[in-house]
Amino acid sequence: MTGCKKEISEIHLIPAFKGDTTTLNGLARPTEGIYASYSVFMDFSKGIQTRELRNSWDFGVYCGTENRLIINHTMGAAAIALNKTSLASVTGSDTTALETNNTLRVNGTSGNTANVDPVSGDFAAYLSGTVFAEIKADAESSNVYIVNRGTAGDTVDTPNKRWYKMKVYLVDRSYKIDYALINETTPSRFSTVTIAKDDSYNFRFGSFRSNRANFEPARVNWDIQWGWSTYKNTAGNAITVPDFVLINSGGGVQAAQVVFSGTGATTKSYEDYKFEDQTGVTYSAERDAIGTKWRNLDPAAGTSSVYRDRFFLVKDGEGNVYKLRFLSFIPNDGGRRGRPRIEYRLLEPAA
Template identity: 40%
Template sequence: MNKLIKPLLVFAFLGIFSACSDDEPPLPDNLAAFESTAQGFDGEQAEVKITLSRAAETSIPITVSLTPTLLTYDTQFTTEPAATNNSIALIVPAGATGVSFKINKKTGVLLNGDESIQFKIASVTAPVLIGTNTELKLSFKAIISDGTSIQLNGIAGSEAGSSAANSVFLDLSANTQTPVLRDSWDLGFNSGTDFRVIINTTNGASAIEINKSDLNAVSATDIDLTKLALGQGQGTLALSDGITGNLSETLIKEISATDTDNKVYIVNRKGGSATVLPVEQIYKIRIVRKGTGYTLQYALLNDTTFKSIDITKDPAYNFQFVSLVTGAAVNVQPAQARWDIVWGYSMYFTSTGTENIPYGFSDLVFINHLAGVTAAEILTTTATYDAFAESNIAAVTFTADRDLIGSKWRVTSGGTVGVKTDRFYVIKDSAGNVYKLRFLSFHASDGGERGKPKLEYKLVKKGV
């Protein structure tokens, strides 16, 4: 009898397991769409992105058709990958959440700004389906967007969740987002008149000045590495750049015209959770002026020789960025007139009631205050998002505070996680265009996805 009961129990268990599996709700359709329906082209190259609702389980072919107006392929422009019979073949790799292609203006071509290309998602291979935003118009001039809804892509590789791997820069008027790996850079060199250098707060970096001006004379004997720990109750705000983003508050002192005044700094390039990298990954740096630019001297902490790299200021950008790991310049922020807000993870602060202590925050939103972007928070008790119009602008007090939005747009405590629906934001870009913006989702609790917040914005008033 026992011999019969055991197999029956096994089959019963398998039946129950199978029934539970059958009861699981199916995943929603995976949809492919352009990030927006309109995009400007103000330069020599533009990138157009197609996103999926979620990562592809297998490689997904996508075909995009193109219809030029006042343009001829291979005469005024080309694409990467190349188009055949006005059609571009793309592949979304397995595990990826989208794909992009580039449009290049031919060298020496002069255009009057009336030219455009209409792109259309012509086909997508199952199981992915074609979603909204099936067409996109690329205008060969800078556009002023009327607004759109967009999902920011903070996810890169397997690093999803609250500390998403990307910082995402958003240009409201051009409907473009630029995701950049937080771990891709270490130092930012100010392109303005001041000789200031920032460390990578989005990577939880920390640094300590050593009272020596000879890089080769500094080693691990000069520091207790545990003092570089930052976050989770460890360290102080003095280990990082000022939270306001003002250049007068950089941890690294202004680079002096007198070389001997420029001291060595020891840098923990990646932290934020009270962690310090092993000594063999700790860097020492020293920065001096070179004409109107900089020279960076750098080495691993216990090295007895160092390398150098020269950095030239470019006034079109807030900063020029360098990676200590590669010893090379890297692209991080778009040109200062090409982004308005940035979303991502960063060292910030929290209050104990008696003092402010360093704390690594997810979902922080900063405005491009160095380029003249200003913003205001509007509570819906004052005006609703839908009703807010140009006539309301006069009553708005705009501020250049970098953290005006910060983390105030969402809640993650008190048993509630989600977007705050009692507020929205008004942003004035560097060209004077005024947009209203609200967040729609960022977490499973509000129908979103951590690391990929959704928001919408609408033009309220064009700049002069």
């Protein structure tokens, strides 16, 4: 008679990273400065940053239950639906009025928010407000969209490579995207890419130039994204903004701003702030919960710098809470444009 040895499997959880001081490297070349080519993603609990070229993608397909497609907010992309369902029937003539009226032009001063994906709100609002309507399975009746790829941060505008036409429909749990340059009318020269949903990601991405593309890391592998983004000015117009910080609201991340000096400030400084000091803090799941609140950008007055009177609390999808402050981002504050310096620390309950 033989005995059976009981096997016990132990799960060893990796503790959250305690924090660090680091530089977010958005530069592909030292001379880029404000025109930083990369979006930088930061995962605080792992202490890891990743970066991807902003112009490496043109569209992203949502991997959740809703069927949605987004366009490239980091390049100021814009789109509009046509009352046409045939890709071959759309030509450059369909862009004439759009070009004349700047309908799909998003730059540093003005643009139509109806032609860009939502620039604020929580993740549900983002999905429900995309320029592309909910994607359906009926290929024949799916409308053609004209897309302006955007030129945010680009120093050279190339209109002949900026305008595309595309239509999107579902095949099982995958998105099928047909597209071509605006003046291409020969169907055999159209391109098609099929992108399957992947539950590990918020979105999977594609490019007009190379079909598939990588951009966002897996959902649990990032908390904030720094770089260029479509946003809005005080008049409510869509504009392109550098040095913008988005939170991963699709991954359950929330954030709160803490102002600790000046009129009405009652809280502790970054150095003294502890886990227990969160009493009364209201966290936000809005994508722009940090946005541009961390810096003052006023080149004309020569006062651009990070704000020294505030920091942010970032609660990740696992419930870890980090305090985050921006140390520099421009020569005025001892930094370098395109390489902002940050400090983040894990807040832990008192023993």
